[in-house]
Amino acid sequence: MLKKKKNGYAWVVFAVATALSCSVLGAFAKGAAIAVLYPDVREPYSSIFKDVLEGIKREADGKVKSYALKKDESVANLKQWLRKQDPGTVILLGNRGKSVAEEVQSEFVTLTGAAILSDENINAGLVGISLAPAPSRLLSKLKQLAPKVRRVIVVYHPETNGWLVELAKSSAKELGLELKTLPAKDVREAAGLYQQELGDQLNGGDAIWLLQGDPTMDERSLLLTILNKAWSSHTVVFSSNPSHVKRGALFSLFPDNFNMGKSLALKARQIKEGDSRTPEPLKDLLIAVNVRTAEHLNLNIDRSQLRDFDLIFPNR
């Protein structure tokens, strides 16, 4: 009986010691942990988030907890989960992640990733790395592939992509490029601007930049007409969407998911340390090139250069 009682005390001591050590360890872990919320979507879309998550884990030395956001996710459940994790930073991935940002950013330190950030989002206080390729990277790639280009024309929706165009202005200046910025409020106004710009005055010294997710671009009605006209005037078109390259744009930059994940984890750390709360465009990028268009534009791309491209079109 006595023996049993002794054992009973030992159990209590052990339980208290374990609880204490867990809470001490937990306190250590708490400071470093990142919680990642990502959309629960089907393949192949889910592979994007898997790769981003891998990158985050790599940079954060694995101290990452993740949560798959259902389409009709309950914010209450989500908050409960987050409170339980008590993370240092919350990375919100995808459009779904972005849409819950407002709900959780008052309580947690958040940043968004793998979603396109608009001026509207930024004004609403969202911080993060947009899916939009950095204008500096696009313009320097343009200089490299088409060195004769002197002027870049961009039609854009100021409330969506104004911040990117502002970034582009300084990059263009550094690269010695003239940037002609044409704000438009809708597709109709954009069509009028393209009509005006795609006149006969365009030549090989001009380039057109197609922005992604811009409400002034319509893929069905505008895109092919722009590309066809650019072909006949030997004008470079570059874009932020690789499917435009398949249709005849010279090149596009698209996300390198794993490295984007690493950058997100790095930015999470910086935000946690109180730095870098400005939103950024994406600098972890891959390149898609249309070789047929390159040949038409007399841009000499030989086979050895092809190795540097991640996607090559067309298949013929």
Added chain:
Amino acid sequence: MFKKFSLMVISVFLVSNFSYAGIDEEDELSLSYGDEDFISIATGRKQPIAKAPAVASVITSSDIRAIGAKDITEALELVPGLHVSKKAGGYEPIFVVRGIFSEFNPQVLILINGSPITSLLFGNRGEVWAGMPVEAISRIEVIRGPGSAVYGADAFAGTINIVTKNSSEIDGAEMGVMASTFNTVRAWAQYGGAIDDWELSLSLEVLDTNGQSEEVNSDIQSILDQAFFTTASLAPEGINLGRKSLDFRLDVSNGIWRLRAGYQARRDVQSGAGASQALDPIGEGESDRLNFDITYQNKNLEDWEIEVKASYFDVSIETDLVLFPPGAFNTIFPGGFPDGVIGKPDVYERHYRFDTSGFYTGFDGHDIRLGAGYHYQDQYRIEETKNFMTAITPAGALPVPLGGLIDVSDIAPFNREEVREVSYLFIQDEWKLIRDWSLTAGVRYDHYSDFGDTVNPRFALVWDTANNLTTKLLYGRAFRAPSFAEQFNINNPIAIGNDNLDPEIINTYELAFDYTPSSSLRMGLNIFYYEMQDIIRFTPVARNTGDQTGQGLEWEFEWTVSDEFTVRGNYALQDSEDEDTDGDAPNAPQQQLYLRADYELMPGWSLNAQLNHVMDRERAIGDLRPGVDDYTILDLTLIGKELLRGVDLTISVRNLTDEDAFEPSLAPGLIPNDLPLAGRSVFAEIRKSW
């Protein structure tokens, strides 16, 4: 121009439904990555396809899945101008391209990951091939027209390259089970992963089926029964398509070295409508195909990219056939064949191959591709046991009883044990002539130890006419090596080998257009003309006797009606003539129409409908039967994705309308009413990924 823009502005308001605020996850990702196919490529699950200036089609694994195809024969019906017919014996597929039809079908080259799977005996996939399942396939690249300047022998009417999935395309573990009509069960499992710098993929697929059993109401034995007053024929009776199969694939690679292995086993493979066109529910065959290849690739040399590949391919085919049922020829040879006329021909082959190729880019404006190789092909064992000898009698060729089963392997086998050595060299230059014009010129020299030398050139002039239009003018010459059956058949008075044959030759001219009239519509049109010479036929000694010419066109389109609805289709027309008879080339469809609609019912649920209309199949001169009836087969496939985590469901109805469809039996019509295809069937499949 201005008018065009005005129209465009109006159309913007008709079609634009863009709403940034309400955009969903997939749509937003599409803005950065392109559509679903691009995402698959961008996430490394799929590789883009190499440039090839030929009239090519690519069937992807997502196409295969969407249409509910379970065998490559079903997937290949998607290709314009390609029709899959059947041979009576085993219902082995006959891939008919542009009117070129033959019983053993050696005019179409099939490769798996670039290595031919051609057997020496018939120059085709070998007997007891019994199809190939599709789960391990990443894509099927089909080149219509000649390809000998690159691929060598048998890339004659067309080339079909089956590319298997690499580890990134499988990405984790997947498995599935399918059950269908005809007591069919399929199961498969795959794994793709990485260990340090090495990527590994494994795939295992198994099948057990009774096969469809549509009725043949009269066979050759029915005709013989009338001639010899016997009652042996089993007709009317169903055909026999039971079989079991196992396919295993392994792929290990570190970016420089790649090891691939494959094993295909076929067991209890029944005889279809009978090896000699007499129904045979007893006879069976089995086969084993084993391949290994090791590839070394280096893309980091100055001005050079090189690939060196050593491969081994081993085939064994064993058969046990009842050529004519018990009671056949009983009035001539009473009691001569109590168990029927039995033949058990077996053939064993080994192929050793060493291939090298490289790209050289040291000259401005030129992409030069060079290659050389040596193949050692050994038909090392021929065995045969049978209870008859074929003899020519006043009543025709008849099986004469031997009084029981006798092993004739050493005294009178059906073919000889022979070796073929092939060495080759090729060079091809893609030359950028002037802006928007390029010329690809290539030539390949092959030396065959049995029939000698052959040289096959090709030219492709490509004009990038506009951003949305490409025009190509193509010429190619190809050859088909005489098979060992055609060269070394012995002891068969109705098909005698001739070791003095030349290869069959084809010269093909093509004009092709690829046009994208709008963002939602793409079209392709090609017009072709070919001349075939030195066609090998048994008369009864094999001889280069035939000539055939053909012309036609293939038109295809893909129309993205909306984000949820896509329609694709093609129409093929060919008019080929046998120059010996001045008649239409028989058995091949002169017209084909294929339509496919893919509709996303709601997120995660998609419905596919495909319709294959096969028209105008003429008989050979002298075959007095009317032409084969046209048919239209409609298939419906419903796919639900992610019903539970990682769980997908597919339900498919094949031949929904239960159309009576037939493939031609060859002249003179020993199965008079042709070879029936399957009626309506249903399958359900469940798959899970981790």
